[in-house]
Amino acid sequence: SQQGEEDPQALSIQEGENATMNCSYKTSINNLQWYRQNSGRGLVHLILIRSNEREKHSGRLRVTLDTSKKSSSLLITASRAADTASYFCSTDMFSGGYNKLIFGAGTRLAVHP
Amino acid sequence: DSGVTQTPKHLITATGQRVTLRCSPRSGDLSVYWYQQSLDQGLQFLIQYYNGEERAKGNILERFSAQQFPDLHSELNLSSLELGDSALYFCASSGGGGAETQYFGPGTRLLVL
Numbered sequence: 001s002q003q004g005e006e007d008p009q010a011l012s013i014q015e016g017e018n019a020t021m022n023c024s025y026k027t028s029i030n031n032l033q034w035y036r037q038n039s040g041r042g043l044v045h046l047i048l049i050r051s052n053e054r055e056k057h058s059g060r061l062r063v064t065l066d067t068s069k070k071s072s073s074l075l076i077t078a079s080r081a082a083d084t085a086s087y088f089c090s091t092d093m094f095s096g097g098y099n100k101l102i103f104g105a106g107t108r109l110a111v112h113p
Numbered sequence: 114d115s116g117v118t119q120t121p122k123h124l125i126t127a128t129g130q131r132v133t134l135r136c137s138p139r140s141g142d143l144s145v146y147w148y149q150q151s152l153d154q155g156l157q158f159l160i161q162y163y164n165g166e167e168r169a170k171g172n173i174l175e176r177f178s179a180q181q182f183p184d185l186h187s188e189l190n191l192s193s194l195e196l197g198d199s200a201l202y203f204c205a206s207s208g209g210g211g212a213e214t215q216y217f218g219p220g221t222r223l224l225v226l
Contacts, residue, residue, distance in 0.1 A: 033214060040201065040220070041220070042115060042117070042203055042205075042217035042220055043156075043203070043205075043215075045216065048214060088156065095169070099211040100161065100211075101158075101215060103148075103155070103156045103158070105155040106156070
């Protein structure tokens with residue numbers, strides 16, 4: 001099973017509304033990252049939050065991290081049609097002697113004008 | 114533009130054939146990662162190279178192989194292709210060999226007929 005799992009799998013909202021996506025993980029992490037993928041394109045890094053941070057902002061994005069619950073949330077405020085994309089969380093996992101990123105299955109966000 | 118380039122953008126081939134996908138990392142990045150993304154499997158990590166050496170292996174089939182050259186570009190070789198190999202193949206790069214931010218290329222869309 002995935003180290004990071006997003007919830008919900010799909011989200012449909014109207015422009016101007018806020019969108020909240022959640023990510024849960026299983027093992028201890030050093031950092032958690034959120035990426036965005038427009039349809040058929042490469043993933044784009046949005047934000048990185050370290051395990052000793054609880055909240056981080058970047059423009060209309062707000063990420064929280066609760067290490068006691070092993071979960072994170074990504075909030076997009078005042079959504080726009082251009083925010084329509086899939087959003088992935090990734091966590092670092094130590095395996096085989098190295099630290100590597102593990103991606104979740106993603107949340108598909110549709111923002112309707 | 115992430116600075117990671119991938120060629121070709123599209124590839125259509127027949128079952129049983131062999132193809133090579135190419136990736137050039139961002140300038141200065143030492144790590145290259147390969148991912149496969151299909152509709153039903155999500156983003157699957159295949160393999161990572163760091164400064165010319167294999168660093169980590171994921172769900173890579175024995176029919177697939179990769180290498181990283183002295184100039185740090187990488188190639189992913191897919192052989193004895195099957196219909197199920199049809200997918201988007203992404204390359205990503207990062208500066209070091211750990212779980213830091215990865216920068217993704219635009220991907221190669223492979224269709225096996």
